[in-house]
Amino acid sequence: MHVSPEKVLSKENIYLGDRSGGMLWAALSFVGLALIGVAVIGALAGDVMAKSVALYALHTGALIAMGFSIGAMVFVMLFRAVEAGWSISVRRQFENVMSLWWVGALLIVGVVILQMVLTRTSEGGHDAPYLWKWMNPAYTEGDTIYQAKAAYLSPLFFYIRLVVYFAIWGGLATGLWYYSTQQDLDGDKRHSLHARNLAYVGMVVGAFSLLFASTDLVMSLDYHWFSTMLPVWFFAGCLGSGIALVVLTLIVLRSMGRLHVLFTSEHQHDLSKLVFGFAVCFWAYIAFSQYMLIWYANIPEETAFFDIRKQPGTLWVIISWVLPIAHFILPFIFFLPRPIRRSSAGTAFVCVWLILVHIIDWWWMIRPNIHGSTGMHWIDVVGVAGPVLLFVGLLIRKVASGPLVPLRDPRMYEALEHKNYV
Amino acid sequence: MTTLHPDEAAAWGLAGKGRRGHDPSNPDGTLINDQSVRPELVLGDRDFHSVTETICGWNEAKTPKWWLGAFGLSTSIAGLGTLMIVYLIITGVGVWGLQNPVAWGWAIVNFVWWVGIGHAGTLISAILCLFKQKWRTSINRFAEAMTIFAVICAGTFPGIHVGRVWMAWMLFPIPNSNWIWPNFRSPLLWDVFAVGTYFTVSLLFWYMGMIPDLASLRDRATIRLIDKMERGVQGTALLFDKIAAYAYGFLSMGWRFSTRHWNNYEKTYLMLAGLATPLVLSVHSVVSFDFAVSIVPGWHTTIFPPYFVAGAIFSGFAMVLTLLIPARALFPGMKDFVTARTVENMCKIITVTGTMVGFAYITEFFIAWYGANPFEQQTFIRRMFGPYWWAYWAMFTCNVVSPQVFWFKWCRTNIPFIFLITIVVNIGMWFERFVIVSTLSSDFMPSAWGYYSPTFVDIGTFIGSLGIFMTLFLLFCRFLPMLAISEVKNVMHQAHEHLHPHDDHHGEGH
Numbered sequence: 001m002h003v004s005p006e007k008v009l010s011k012e013n014i015y016l017g018d019r020s021g022g023m024l025w026a027a028l029s030f031v032g033l034a035l036i037g038v039a040v041i042g043a044l045a046g047d048v049m050a051k052s053v054a055l056y057a058l059h060t061g062a063l064i065a066m067g068f069s070i071g072a073m074v075f076v077m078l079f080r081a082v083e084a085g086w087s088i089s090v091r092r093q094f095e096n097v098m099s100l101w102w103v104g105a106l107l108i109v110g111v112v113i114l115q116m117v118l119t120r121t122s123e124g125g126h127d128a129p130y131l132w133k134w135m136n137p138a139y140t141e142g143d144t145i146y147q148a149k150a151a152y153l154s155p156l157f158f159y160i161r162l163v164v165y166f167a168i169w170g171g172l173a174t175g176l177w178y179y180s181t182q183q184d185l186d187g188d189k190r191h192s193l194h195a196r197n198l199a200y201v202g203m204v205v206g207a208f209s210l211l212f213a214s215t216d217l218v219m220s221l222d223y224h225w226f227s228t229m230l231p232v233w234f235f236a237g238c239l240g241s242g243i244a245l246v247v248l249t250l251i252v253l254r255s256m257g258r259l260h261v262l263f264t265s266e267h268q269h270d271l272s273k274l275v276f277g278f279a280v281c282f283w284a285y286i287a288f289s290q291y292m293l294i295w296y297a298n299i300p301e302e303t304a305f306f307d308i309r310k311q312p313g314t315l316w317v318i319i320s321w322v323l324p325i326a327h328f329i330l331p332f333i334f335f336l337p338r339p340i341r342r343s344s345a346g347t348a349f350v351c352v353w354l355i356l357v358h359i360i361d362w363w364w365m366i367r368p369n370i371h372g373s374t375g376m377h378w379i380d381v382v383g384v385a386g387p388v389l390l391f392v393g394l395l396i397r398k399v400a401s402g403p404l405v406p407l408r409d410p411r412m413y414e415a416l417e418h419k420n421y422v
Numbered sequence: 423m424t425t426l427h428p429d430e431a432a433a434w435g436l437a438g439k440g441r442r443g444h445d446p447s448n449p450d451g452t453l454i455n456d457q458s459v460r461p462e463l464v465l466g467d468r469d470f471h472s473v474t475e476t477i478c479g480w481n482e483a484k485t486p487k488w489w490l491g492a493f494g495l496s497t498s499i500a501g502l503g504t505l506m507i508v509y510l511i512i513t514g515v516g517v518w519g520l521q522n523p524v525a526w527g528w529a530i531v532n533f534v535w536w537v538g539i540g541h542a543g544t545l546i547s548a549i550l551c552l553f554k555q556k557w558r559t560s561i562n563r564f565a566e567a568m569t570i571f572a573v574i575c576a577g578t579f580p581g582i583h584v585g586r587v588w589m590a591w592m593l594f595p596i597p598n599s600n601w602i603w604p605n606f607r608s609p610l611l612w613d614v615f616a617v618g619t620y621f622t623v624s625l626l627f628w629y630m631g632m633i634p635d636l637a638s639l640r641d642r643a644t645i646r647l648i649d650k651m652e653r654g655v656q657g658t659a660l661l662f663d664k665i666a667a668y669a670y671g672f673l674s675m676g677w678r679f680s681t682r683h684w685n686n687y688e689k690t691y692l693m694l695a696g697l698a699t700p701l702v703l704s705v706h707s708v709v710s711f712d713f714a715v716s717i718v719p720g721w722h723t724t725i726f727p728p729y730f731v732a733g734a735i736f737s738g739f740a741m742v743l744t745l746l747i748p749a750r751a752l753f754p755g756m757k758d759f760v761t762a763r764t765v766e767n768m769c770k771i772i773t774v775t776g777t778m779v780g781f782a783y784i785t786e787f788f789i790a791w792y793g794a795n796p797f798e799q800q801t802f803i804r805r806m807f808g809p810y811w812w813a814y815w816a817m818f819t820c821n822v823v824s825p826q827v828f829w830f831k832w833c834r835t836n837i838p839f840i841f842l843i844t845i846v847v848n849i850g851m852w853f854e855r856f857v858i859v860s861t862l863s864s865d866f867m868p869s870a871w872g873y874y875s876p877t878f879v880d881i882g883t884f885i886g887s888l889g890i891f892m893t894l895f896l897l898f899c900r901f902l903p904m905l906a907i908s909e910v911k912n913v914m915h916q917a918h919e920h921l922h923p924h925d926d927h928h929g930e931g932h
Contacts (some may be wrong), residue, residue: 083457086554148794192457200829203774207781215792226793228725228785273552281700289707289727296715297722301795410458 008261008416009407012342016258016400024085025396032390036061036107039383043114043129044121050379051118051129052370057383059111059131060363063217064241064384065391066104067234069360070169071242072097074206074235075274076176080192080199085414086270089262089405092254095180095245096398101173103394105166107387110218112162127371132158134223144226161216168209172202180406187408210235220367224307229290233365236286240279241358245270248351249395251344253404262405265342266418272341272350279333279354283361284328308368315375319364359384426760442481450765453835463557463617463913466758470911476755477635477905488752489900496892504887506879507582517586517879517899523865524874529583531855535737536576536891538730538851541702542738543569544624547631547700551691557767559909560759564749565742566628567902568633571894572741573621575887580613584885609711616708620701627694634687635903637677639669703727706734713858720801720861722791729782733851736775736821739768740847745895747841749904759905762835769828769840772847775824779854783822809873810860813853820850 007013043054072094079087079094111131118129130136134153140146146153179195183190183278214234219226250263250271294302309316329352341348363384366372406412452461464473499790510517520527543565550558581590593614595604604611643666650660694830710730713820743765752766790798803816824846827833834840864871898904911917 074826085460145794149792152792189457193455196457204777207777207786211781211785211788215788226789228723228782228789229728230724230727233786285703285707286728292722293711293722293724293726296711297717299717300725301793339442410456411812414460 013258013260014262014404014407015402016253016256016404022400025393025400026395028389028396030393032386032388032393035382035386035389036110037386039379039386040114042379042382043118046379048122048127048129049370049373049377049384052131053373053377053379054383055111055115055118055131056367057128057363057377057380058107058114058387060359061367061384061387062104062107062111063366064359064362065102065387067238067358068245068391069098069101069173070103070206070210071240072175072246073101073169073173073202073242074239075243075246077172077199077202077206080176080195081203083196083411085411086267086418088409088412089259089414089415089418090246090250090267090271091247091409092180092403092405094242094401095177096171096249097242097246097395099177100391100394100398103387103391105170108162108389112159115205127219132220132223133369134220146420149223153223158216160211163240163422165209165213168205172198176202179404182309183409184403184407187270189410191408210238210405213337221366222305223247224301227290227294227302227305229286233286233290236278236283237358237362240283241355243271243275244279244351244354244358245395247275248348248355249399251348251351253399255344258404261416264418266420267415268344268347269338269342269420270418272335272347275347275351275354276331276335276341280328280331284324284332287323287327309364311374312375313374314368316364316368317362323357323361323364327361328355331357356391359388388415452761453766453831461761462915463761464558464759464910465761468758468914470914470916473537473911473914474638474907477757477903477907477910478639479637479755480753480899480904481901482642482875485900486752489582489896493893493896493900496889496896498891500886501889503883506882506886507578507843510582510879510883511587514585517877517878519874519876521872521874523867523870524859524862524872526859526862527874528856528859528876528884529579530712530882531852532887533576533579534712534855536572536579536853536887538691538706538734538737539741539848540569540576540620540624540738541706541731542742543567543572544620544627544698544702545735546742547627548695549702551695552699556913557731557764559720559913560761560764560905561742561746561768562909563628563906564746564904565738566624566631566897567898568666568742569624569738570621570628571891571898572738573617573624574894575891577617577621578887578890579883580610582787609708612708613712616701616705620705623698623701624696625669627698630687630690630694631906631909632903633674634679634683635907636670637674637679638907639903640667640674643667643670679764688868700787702735703731706730710734717794718861718865719797720782720805721858725782725785729779729786732775732782733821733854736772736779736825737848737851739772739775740844740851741842743768743772743840744848747837747844749899751837753899756905759910765840766834767839769834769843772844773825773828776821776847777779780818780822783818785895797866801864804864805857805861808864810857810863813857813860817850817853817857820846821854824850 009161023225039054039058043051043058044052076091076094076098078084079091084249109193115131115135119135122129124136125138128138130139132153133139134146135155140150149206152159175198179191179198183191211231214231218234219230240285247268250259251268254263291306294306308314308318309320331354334340335346335350363380367380409415452465454461466472468476516529518529543562546558546565547562550562580593581587584593586591592598592602593604593611595606604614643663647660647663647667650663656924707727707730709727714723714726716722746760746768747765750760787802790802805811824843827839827843833843863874
């Protein structure tokens, strides 16, 4: 297929336009912020349970927002590192999601601040509202397991580590974004080379930052429990949700008459394979391996995690059954046929579905750590939906603010020619 | 179509070399760093005919002297291994160094090592196929063959370790007179299925891919035969061509190069690639379950499945390179297909997977500390500073430190150095499994602690398995098409119609 570059790179094809989505992004962000505000008010004015729930829900929402950016960033680094040609016309959307890393970071900082405020304003004691229970001296008193890891789980060290993670993620995202957008302006091939080298280093540094970040932000919520697979599970969630959000963005853009030739059903097909591979299969592989090994060995210090989530009469046990079906079996069967992967509606549906089950997965990973809580609180919905809507709103603004594709990438011609059957 | 882009000088500038013109350290010209071109995949200005001539020529030429020497050596070593196995069977498993509590010794180490090596072939042929990595076409046949032979070596060890080999069939769930069934909850049984499935699918994949090339060899042998007969040659002078024509004819299963055949071939290829991909992950995950389902400190950790898979690909790529580098030097013209770029890419994969393995070591170590389980912590301290400290540090140095050299371009392009590193990686991956097994020597009961050492039978069997592997491999090199001829042709620029009508400077080997 021969296409004229002028037509493909015309303004109508590769810009969303300032007006499009102008109201939508503002409305979504406003609703998101309002929901976050409601959750914060609930935390400040509610009872002990409401305070705890607000902390956990906002934390879940913040992590999901952060996870979108991390997942998208990993794909950008992957494409850069292997010098992928086919994905160049869709790379900007990954970079857009990646560049919003600060949303998740600010939200996590907000959760830490809310935790500090609640610590000061509410009554102390064993059941005080704590997201990181190991920060509660009344809770860890006489706890030998805590003593053994107190050197790592100390608040000051924890805050320092958070700063380091954000510096790493922010630094990588900013660098990758800079090289890509700078190339739009000057067309210098060297930017591709620099981005590739940054990606090599970023993969290594990013992997270690995720190991410790997932320990701090997820595993330490139940600081007695440990699993070497948890960082990989966290990583799988980031990857799956990140790419699902990007594919959804691309399909919406195409439905608005953009990205002609730049995002064809060929690109969609290959992206869908990655969604299928990471959000469905890789997640299931990791989640199953972790569960199977813990179930099989049946050691109390490890089974505690699944014990809470298998208590009869709780919402957690229902989700424990829903997840393998909704996060693996159903999408696996539905998304396996080629026609679905190439259809806009089918793929968009799967992406929305996968993002929703991902939210449930992470909520289920984090939320049952509140003692004595067996189900959902209205603040859960508000606290999780707020950050997610805020992120989506800001993403719309970001997408509309610049070109939808890299403009002068030296390998763009490969992406334009991309086919699945050669 | 030149090999090098006109921008070559600029590319070298970008790479920080500051050199101009043809670079002596880059003799085959594929190591360009320019982001706007793709390097050629096949060098030497070849046409399709010369590809067939070269690749079939390796099988049709007179047997090289080095081959005879190498084959003699390999079969002798294989014979030594066979003797050891016979001695084991007639005497009993007591001839190995096993002792309570080290009930798993070199046999499981060798098994896991060989199975791990057997992962690269299917990764290259299936996963890299799905990822459309076209540089893989020159190495996939080679790697698949290596996979098959490695899995054969791996399968030997569980087979002989049962002691009474004639009862090995009871591994399979076959009804028998005593109604004894294998334990379906045991990962050792899952191993039988996982490795069996993997072997079957890999074999099918390898064989199916070879059919068109076997047909080429058949046709060439037949033509030679007819040619000789027309020239009046008779008797034993025709013998080898007759055997070749019949053997390749039998193996190529009536392949006639028709469009319909190719259509079926392509479909089957893709389907087998899809089926083999989960198998690459599942086999070593199941092997990791052998250890991880137990409650032995240092064995039970949830990251084992992906960590074992990464390690398997790591060792497999190292072994492919160990074999490929000499082959590339010994078979004339092979460097045109297995270019410096291909070798460089493989080095990069070794670094990636080696770093993943290192990441898993550090995760394990960190969580052992973080988990605050004194037994787990003691195990890791004993691994590092206990009686087997040398094994731990050998493992860590070989697996994590040594592949990091490939961050430097000099290391990735210096062939003898790469060869050295691949050997180091193979050693390191053997030690990785040995470290896991030697943990058993200090279990929960300190009164039972001891020092596990192999006997000469352990060592002889392992070395013998290397001989079996090399023997099979040399046979493959001599008698079967080493490169996938049709796939190589498919990535040459002649195979593609001109994609850019206005284009006179883009590389077309992509």
